Amino acid sequence: MAVDEYDADATELLEAYDFLMKYIIIGEAGTGKSCLLHQFTHNSFKEHSQHTIGVEFSSRTVNLGEKRIKLQVYEISSSFICRVPNKSKLWDTAGQERFRSVTRSYYRGAAGAILVYDITSRASFANLSQWLADARALASPHLVTVLVGNKSDREEDREVEWAEASRWAAENNVHFLEASSLTGDNVEAPFLLCTRSILLAIESGSLDPEKAGSGVSYGARALRRVNSSSRLSFGSLSGNRRKSTIKLRLPGTGGKCC
Numbered sequence: 368m369a370v371d372e373y374d375a376d377a378t379e380l381l382e383a384y385d386f387l388m389k390y391i392i393i394g395e396a397g398t399g400k401s402c403l404l405h406q407f408t409h410n411s412f413k414e415h416s417q418h419t420i421g422v423e424f425s426s427r428t429v430n431l432g433e434k435r436i437k438l439q440v441y442e443i444s445s446s447f448i449c450r451v452p453n454k455s456k457l458w459d460t461a462g463q464e465r466f467r468s469v470t471r472s473y474y475r476g477a478a479g480a481i482l483v484y485d486i487t488s489r490a491s492f493a494n495l496s497q498w499l500a501d502a503r504a505l506a507s508p509h510l511v512t513v514l515v516g517n518k519s520d521r522e523e524d525r526e527v528e529w530a531e532a533s534r535w536a537a538e539n540n541v542h543f544l545e546a547s548s549l550t551g552d553n554v555e556a557p558f559l560l561c562t563r564s565i566l567l568a569i570e571s572g573s574l575d576p577e578k579a580g581s582g583v584s585y586g587a588r589a590l591r592r593v594n595s596s597s598r599l600s601f602g603s604l605s606g607n608r609r610k611s612t613i614k615l616r617l618p619g620t621g622g623k624c625c
């Protein structure tokens with residue numbers, strides 16, 4: 368199943384989707400969050416990525432089974448603009464509570480979180496617990512989190528072993544994989560993993576898209592189905608298909624995904 372398998376001629380359908388999901392990308396500065404988001408939405412490496420101040424936003428629509436899902440993705444940085452009077456300098460406000468509270472508001476109602484560290488930086492791995500705690504405290508109660516060890520192309524500079532990160536992920540009940548925003552390797556996988564988990568939660572009834580703060584809402588395509596069948600059914604994940612028959616191709620995961 369291709370990720371972007373849609374009829375390019377059907378302009379109307381390009382904008383139609385079954386679900387809209389809000390995702391956040393979090394983690395220490397410099398881990399490659401902006402590059403990951405850019406690679407996912409533009410299919411290219413973002414050269415000369417600037418330090419993110421505040422929040423960056425981008426979106427992309429993906430296909431999973433028979434569902435079209437629009438992902439709205441917010442990169443949340445720990446820095447915000449702070450202009451000191453009579454000085455032109457911009458201060459990095461990372462860690463200052465006043466600014467953290469502003470960025471924290473963007474966590475609200477997120478259905479999925481991509482938690483990023485840099486495999487060549489132990490410091491970026493050491494802070495993961497704080498990022499995860501913030502996300503779990505502030506986002507949707509059903510938040511699905513995927514841990515991403517970015518910069519897998521820099522194997523020679525590795526400071527965090529795959530096995531250690533995999534263990535941390537298992538202990539903290541999050542998915543895990545390594546990726547490279549530079550080469551594009553495994554960049555789609557974390558988003559698709561998240562989306563698949565959320566769709567399954569909807570199907571099982573544990574997540575209700577109509578509930579405020581769920582991070583998911585129905586798109587016009589889903590509503591059209593409701594109108595035409597007068598019944599709320601999202602056939603492809605249930606109905607005649609068994610859950611186990613849903614197959615998700617995660618390009619390049621090479622088995623390094625749990």
Ligand SMILES: Nc1nc2c(ncn2[C@@H]2O[C@H](COP(=O)(O)OP(=O)(O)O)[C@@H](O)[C@H]2O)c(=O)[nH]1
Nearest residue numbers: 396397398399400401402416417518547548549
């Ligand atoms: N080698 C390598 N460098 C990367 C990768 N992703 C990001 N970078 C570099 O890491 C630096 C920080 O990236 P950026 O996306 O701005 O990090 P952010 O602060 O987390 O948003 C930049 O110099 C990028 O060119 C990657 O997968 N591989």
Ligand SMILES: [Mg+2]
Nearest residue numbers: 400401418419
């Ligand atoms: Mg950034």
